[in-house]
Amino acid sequence: MNFISRLFFVFKEGFLQLFRTSGLSTAVIVIVAATLLQLSLFLGISRVLDRALGSAREKFEMALFFTPSADASDRKRILGILSADPRVASVKVVPKEEAIQEFRKDPEIDRMLQALGENPLTDSFTVILRNDATENLNELVDQLKKDPKIEEVSYGKNEWETVSNLTHVARWVGLVLGGFVFLTALFIVSNTLSIALWARREDMVLLSRMGAPTWMRWGPYLWEGITQGFLGSLVVVAFLEAVRHGAGVALQKFGGFDLLLTLPSSEWWSLYLTLVFLGMILGALGAFLALQKKWVKELQ
Amino acid sequence: MIQAFHLTKVHSSGVKVLDDAYLSIPEGNFVAIIGESRTGKSTLLKMLGGEEKPTSGVLRIDHQDIYSLSTQEKxxxxxxxxxxxxxxxxxPDKTIQENIAFVLQVKGASGEGQEEAIGKLLNKAGLGSKAQAKPVDLSSGEQRMVLALRAMIFRPKLLLADDPFQGLDEKAAAVLFKFLLELNKAGSTIILSTQQMSFLGEAKKMAGEATIQWVQLDQGKLVPMEEA
Structure with a gap:
């Protein structure tokens, strides 16, 4: 009972302190909100890129062209190899007649084909690959290229790798910039909270002289930081909800938040939870660092 | 049990306020240290409260050197x-009632009937009508009385009172002294200091059968009053 009563004291005092130094509390909430707003852009764009990459993976396919000498038994043999491979999702047979129909849709190519007089294309397979097969395809490609009845194996490895690498770089740049923004905010938040601590240093001394345990002396300040972080994150969530529900166009000029509009609802909520968590961590860490200052320790 | 051997304190100004002092206070005793101002009474009480480390000597409370305790132990x-x-x-932002209740909460001693107990205590001290007032609405004497009540409400094992009657009128001082006697009777060890020699006679009368060790700080040494 007494422990619960003391815990209640920590929460109550932490909450009341928000109002006792309301100016400083507002400053911390604004700093947290500004930081999370920047981080939401990094996090959101990272998610948009992830989705784009995932979408590219879904469309990832390979084209396999046979030599003119390949016959039905060769196609059957290769189909057997591909069907047995775990990296292959499905195989579509494209006869050369069907392929040329596709080419003839372009009038320029059609004129060229008419000049040739005969169908220069060979039969081909369109191989749809599994999403997770993109990392380890060289072995399969090499095996197919060695087959004497296969003229060419074509797949968008380079394009996919470029997109993948760009996403990777973008994620790291976002992480470094986001980390830098977070650390800068942490520094500012902890120093702002130390000003609040300085204003209430006599209370800290009193608690210490009363023999209050460390968690009771620190608790209100940590809780205050967590609450400020939470409130800061709520400001950002409210802003992003406004963007999501139509204010995006009007807010375009304030930064690329409209980019996030392609995200589905579940991603938005996941982003909000991440922001709330980061806000609370920022507040708690800021308060913890403020409590580690030498002069604060000397008060105890 | 409080024991001090060869207790010496030299302030940074070079003034020696305690000089090889000895002290032995069994648990549950009431010790009153009488002395002029600037004779080291406050310094001694601060030492006993773990707030001022002696320059040399040993200070043990319940067989522990309080200056070698870890922060948590302290x-x-x-x-x-x-x-x-x-x-x-x-x-300043809490009412008188809350100020007193607060210490119970900090010490993990709060419980049912707490408000009623605080109310009774305030009534006995003549401050019943000020329970919901803020400290700023009280006179300095009343504030000092509330400070004393706050220190006594949780029945401490040891109560250190540095000039607790300062700023109190005779009636309030007598009420406070009575509280201290009651607390001592309940088992608390009490060490108080005062420079109000005029209070001595009245206090001795009030103490009645209660045993109070009267000590004087004389040139940095603690001397029983009979010998002083």
Whole structure:
């Protein structure tokens, strides 16, 4: 009972302190909100890129062209190899007649084909690959290229790798910039909270002289930081909800938040939870660092 | 049990306020240290409260050197100590009732009937009507009385009272002294200091059968009053 009563004291005092130094509390909430707003852009764009990459993976396919000498038994043999491979999702047979129909849709190519007089294309397979097969395809490609009845194996490895690498770089740049923004905010938040601590240093001394345990002396300040972080994150969530529900166009000029509009609802909520968590961590860490200052320790 | 051997304190100004002093106070005793101002009474009480390290000597409370305790142990020990020190203050944003209840909460001693008990105590001190007032609405004497009540409400094992009657009128001082006697009767060890020699006679009368060790600080040494 007494422990619960003391815990209640920590929460109550932490909450009341928000109002006792309301100016400083507002400053911390604004700093947290500004930081999370920047981080939401990094996090959101990272998610948009992830989705784009995932979408590219879904469309990832390979084209396999046979030599003119390949016959039905060769196609059957290769189909057997591909069907047995775990990296292959499905195989579509494209006869050369069907392929040329596709080419003839372009009038320029059609004129060229008419000049040739005969169908220069060979039969081909369109191989749809599994999403997770993109990392380890060289072995399969090499095996197919060695087959004497296969003229060419074509797949968008380079394009996919470029997109993948760009996403990777973008994620790291976002992480470094986001980390830098977070650390800068942490520094500012902890120093702002130390000003609040300085204003209430006599209370800290009193608690210490009363023999209050460390968690009771620190608790209100940590809780205050967590609450400020939470409130800061709520400001950002409210802003992003406004963007999501139509204010995006009007807010375009304030930064690329409209980019996030392609995200589905579940991603938005996941982003909000991440922001709330980061806000609370920022507040708690800021308060913890403020409590580690030498002069604060000397008060105890 | 409080024991001090070869206790010496030299302030940074070079003034020696305690000089090879000895002290032995069994648990549950009431010790009153009488002396002029600037004779080291406050320094001695601060030492006993773990706030001023002796320059040399040993100070043991319940067989522990309080200056070698870890921070956690020190706070644990302090949770059993009540202090009435002039530099302590009330929380300005809390009511008188809340200020007193607060210490119970901090010390983990709050419980049912707490408000009623605080109300009774305030009534006995003549401050019943000020329970919901803020400290700023009280006179300095009333504030000092509330500080004393705050230090006594949780029945500390050890109560250190540095000049607790300062700023109190005779009637309030007598009420406070009565509270101290009751607390001592309930088992608390009490060490108080005062420079009000005029109070001595009245206090001796009030103490009646209660045993109070009267000690004087004389040239940095603690001397029983009979010998002083």
């Amino acid at each position: 706070h644990q020990w302090l949770s059993e100590v009540g202090m009435i020190f002039p530099d302590l203050r009330l929380f």
